[in-house]
Every structure is written in C-alpha cells, then in structure tokens.
Amino acid sequence: MSSGAELTSQEYITHHLANLKVGDGFMAVHLDSLGWSVFLGLVFLTIFRSVAKKATPGVPGKLQCAVEMVVGFVDDSVKSTFHGKNELIAPLSLTIFVWVLLMNSMDWVPVDLLPHLIHWATGMPLGDIYMKPVPTADPNITFGLALGVFILIIFYSIKVKGVGGFMKELTTQPFGHWSLYPVNFILETVTMLARPLSLALRLFGNLYAGELIFLLIATIGLFQLPVHFLWAAFHLLVIPLQAFIFMMLTIVYLSLAHEDH
Amino acid sequence: MDINMTLVGQLIAFVVFVIFCMKYVWPPIIGAIEERQAIIADGLAASDRAAKDLELAQEKAKTQLKDAKVQAASIVDAAKKLEAKIVEETAGKAQVEKDRILATGHAEIETERNRAREDLRKEVAILAVAGAEKILERSIDAAAHSDILDKLVAEL
Numbered sequence: 001m002s003s004g005a006e007l008t009s010q011e012y013i014t015h016h017l018a019n020l021k022v023g024d025g026f027m028a029v030h031l032d033s034l035g036w037s038v039f040l041g042l043v044f045l046t047i048f049r050s051v052a053k054k055a056t057p058g059v060p061g062k063l064q065c066a067v068e069m070v071v072g073f074v075d076d077s078v079k080s081t082f083h084g085k086n087e088l089i090a091p092l093s094l095t096i097f098v099w100v101l102l103m104n105s106m107d108w109v110p111v112d113l114l115p116h117l118i119h120w121a122t123g124m125p126l127g128d129i130y131m132k133p134v135p136t137a138d139p140n141i142t143f144g145l146a147l148g149v150f151i152l153i154i155f156y157s158i159k160v161k162g163v164g165g166f167m168k169e170l171t172t173q174p175f176g177h178w179s180l181y182p183v184n185f186i187l188e189t190v191t192m193l194a195r196p197l198s199l200a201l202r203l204f205g206n207l208y209a210g211e212l213i214f215l216l217i218a219t220i221g222l223f224q225l226p227v228h229f230l231w232a233a234f235h236l237l238v239i240p241l242q243a244f245i246f247m248m249l250t251i252v253y254l255s256l257a258h259e260d261h
Numbered sequence: 262m263d264i265n266m267t268l269v270g271q272l273i274a275f276v277v278f279v280i281f282c283m284k285y286v287w288p289p290i291i292g293a294i295e296e297r298q299a300i301i302a303d304g305l306a307a308s309d310r311a312a313k314d315l316e317l318a319q320e321k322a323k324t325q326l327k328d329a330k331v332q333a334a335s336i337v338d339a340a341k342k343l344e345a346k347i348v349e350e351t352a353g354k355a356q357v358e359k360d361r362i363l364a365t366g367h368a369e370i371e372t373e374r375n376r377a378r379e380d381l382r383k384e385v386a387i388l389a390v391a392g393a394e395k396i397l398e399r400s401i402d403a404a405a406h407s408d409i410l411d412k413l414v415a416e417l
Contacts, residue, residue: 028265037271041278045286052289057296064293071290088279091287095279135271140264144271148279 009219016111016215019138020130030138037135040102044095070098077248082255089254092152093247096145101243103135104207107235110228111214136242137207139200146200149250153195156257165260195253199246206242210235386414 007015019030051067060068074094082089115129135141157166170188171181210231217227390410 023266026265028263028267029270030265030267034267034270034274038274041274045278045281048282048286048290052286055289055293057293057300060293060297067290068294071287072294075291075294088283090291091283092279094287095275095282099278138267140267141271143264144268145275147268148272148275 009216012219013212013215015127015130016115017132017212018130019132030132030140032130032132033135033138033141036106036133037099037103037141040106040135041095041099044098044102048094048098070094074247078251081248081251082258084255084258086156086254086258088152089251092254093251096149096250097243097247100136100145100203100246101240103141104235104239104243106134107137107207107210107214107239108232109133111211111218132211134207134211136203137211139204142200142204143196145203145246146196149199149253150196153192153253153257156254160258161260195249199249199253203242203246206238210238382414386410389413 020032021028022031023029047063048067051064054061055064071094074097075090078090078093114131114133115126118124118129118131119126132138157169161169170192171185173184174187175181175184213231214228217224217231220227
C-alpha cells in the first residue's frame with residue numbers, strides 16, 4: 001500500500017475500486033474492464049485457434065493435450081446435461097468457461113502491481129491512475145455475459161416451442177386454473193428474469209468480494225504478505241469454481257429452454 | 262453499480278468470440294479428439310480380434326497335431342502289419358522251397374537206392390546162380406530156371 005501515505009484506507013480502497021472510465025452516464029465505457037476482457041478473450045481464442053489449426057488425430061503435442069483436456073471437460077459437461085442436438089452450446093460453454101476463468105484469474109494479479117507499472121512507465125501520478133484489472137468484478141461484464149445467455153434462452157425457447165408454446169409455458173404453470181394465469185405469468189417471468197440476474201450477480205459478487213478483501217489485506221501493512229498468500233490460495237478454489245458454475249448454469253438454462261413440456 | 266456502455270461492449274465481444282469459437286475453434290479440436298477416439302477404439306477392437314484369432318490358431322494347431330499323431334500311429338501300425346505279412350509270406354515261401362528241395366533230395370536218394378538195390382539184386386542173382394552151380398556142379402540153364410531166380414530175386 002504505497003499509493004500514498006496521505007490516503008486513508010477508505011480512500012485507498014475507493015480509488016482502487018474505481019474504473020478507468022471514458023464518457024459520462026450511460027454512455028461511459030470502462031476501458032480497463034472491457035480492455036482486459038477483450039484482451040483475455042483474444043488470448044483464449046489465439047491459443048485455442050493455434051491448436052485447432054494444427055489439430056491432429058494422431059499423437060498430440062503438449063499444448064494440444066492441454067487444450068483437448070479443457071475441450072473434453074467442457075464437452076463431457078455439456079453432454080451430461082444437454083441431450084439435444086445443438087451446434088452452439090458446446091463452443092458457447094467452452095468460450096464462457098475459459099474466458100471467465102481467465103478474467104477471474106486477474107484476481108491473482110497483485111492489486112497495486114499494474115498501477116505502479118503504469119506509474120513507472122508513464123510517470124503519471126498514482127492518484128490519477130485508475131486500473132481495475134479483474135473484468136468479472138465489474139457488473140457490466142458479468143451482466144453482458146448473462147444478457148447474452150438470456151437472449152439465447154429466449155431465442156431457443158421460441159425456436160423450439162414456438163411463440164405460442166413459450167407463452168403457454170409462461171402462463172399455464174405452476175397453477176392449472178385459467179383464472180390464475182396472470183399470477184402464473186408474473187411468477188414465471190420472475191423465474192425467467194432471475195436466471196440471468198443470478199448468473200451475473202453470483203459471478204460479480206464473488207469476484208468483487210475477492211477483490212475487496214485483497215484491497216483490505218493490502219491496507220494492513222507489513223503482515224499483508226502471508227495473508228495475501230492465503231487469500232490467493234483460497235482463490236484457487238473460487239476462480240475455477242465460479243467459471244465452472246457460470247458455464248454449467250448456462251448449459252442447464254439452455255437445456256431447459258430446449259425442453260418441451 | 263453503474264451500468265453503462267461497457268455492458269454493450271462486453272455483449273458484442275461475447276457474441277463475436279462465441280461465433281469465432283463455434284466456427285474456427287471447436288469443430289477442428291473436437292473433430293481431432295473424436296477421430297482419435299475412433300482410431301483407438303479400432304485399435305483395441307483389432308487387438309481383441311487378433312487375440313481371439315491367436316487362440317483359434319492355437320486350438321487349430323493343437324487339433325492338427327493330435328490328428329497328425331493319430332495318423333502317424335496308424336501308419337506305423339499299418340507298416341508293422343505289412344512287415345509281419347511280408348515276413349510270414351517269406352517264411353511260407355522258404356518253407357515251400359525247403360520242402361521242394363527236401364522232396365527232390367529224397368526222390369534222388371530213393372532213385373539211387375533203388376538203383377543200388379537193383380544192382381545188388383542182380384549181383385545176388387548172379388552170385389546165387391554161381392553158388393548153385395557150384396553146389397550142383399553143373400550149369401543151370403538160366404532160362405529154364407528163371408522162374409526160381411525171379412522168385413529169389415523178389416525175396417531179396
């Protein structure tokens with residue numbers, strides 16, 4: 001915590017939780033979140049594409065083995081939950097899993113490392129540097145992902161069941177009587193909206209909390225190093241688990257959208 | 262929480278990345294994996310088949326060996342029988358030959374003996390006549406007393 005002895009802990013944390021922002025109001029863009037998110041997505045696609053180009057059914061190289069492990073894991077997860085035929089769900093799940101995993105992994109980057117690197121490279125005063133490198137600790141990013149999944153849920157619900165079938169599903173259950181159809185509709189709509197909401201908030205909450213604790217640890221002075229280590233070690237569980245949960249729930253929601261009642 | 266255009270940017274990035282992954286990343290990798298799985302499955306099946314074939318071949322070899330042993334035994338038997346038959350036949354022929362030679366020998370001996378006897382008999386007849394002449398001091402008409410002589414000769 002050397003971003004300035006004049007800062008109080010609260011100011012320090014507030015400063016570190018602020019994004020690098022361009023624009024105002026709704027038109028603003030968080031350059032750090034979106035930049036890291038796109039960068040990590042490109043890292044994922046570059047690595048996997050380089051393997052895909054040279055993929056051989058013969059003896060695989062070491063990188064191909066690693067990539068195939070991830071692909072096989074995702075493929076097994078999809079096949080164990082989703083039993084229809086859909087060309088999109090498996091690559092969608094792979095993208096979500098690896099991308100979210102990489103974005104979550106930014107949590108391991110020490111909270112002051114990047115601001116200090118920028119300070120060292122550009123000479124900007126630390127107080128002016130805003131750099132929040134964990135994209136999934138930004139609700140915009142998690143809601144962006146969840147919104148994509150939500151659009152797919154609606155799209156496949158209508159595609160598989162038709163508009164009538166989808167509306168019927170929204171209105172005729174859980175209560176069978178016609179007079180309760182409006183109640184059903186409200187309940188089902190809430191259920192429907194709760195899916196992307198919970199998806200986004202769960203990921204955001206976990207990573208935001210993780211980031212916050214890292215910042216709190218960074219304020220305790222000399223003894224922060226072992227505590228940092230412990231908290232980072234704990235994230236060995238949190239980071240892959242949250243990526244897996246996001247992927248798994250996406251598969252479950254999409255397979256529900258494919259189910260005809 | 263301030264929600265802003267970052268969300269839209271993330272959504273666009275998400276869509277682009279997923280489409281890229283679906284088009285250029287997932288199919289080749291999963292294709293390679295599945296192809297390799299098929300190759301391995303084929304290999305395992307082939308090795309299973311080979312093991313079964315080996316077992317069959319061993320079984321067949323065993324049967325053939327057994328057959329060959331039986332055949333060899335029967336050939337040896339037949340050979341022994343043939344040998345015995347040949348020995349028997351040869352022995353029979355030798356016996357016949359021996360009998361024939363013996364018979365010839367006997368016949369020759371008989372002939373010799375008969376001839377000797379005949380000679381002897383003639384001698385005796387002559388001696389008898391000579392003896393009788395001496396006794397009677399006169400000659401005996403051989404023709405007149407041939408019946409006596411013949412009787413004498415026959416008695417010898």
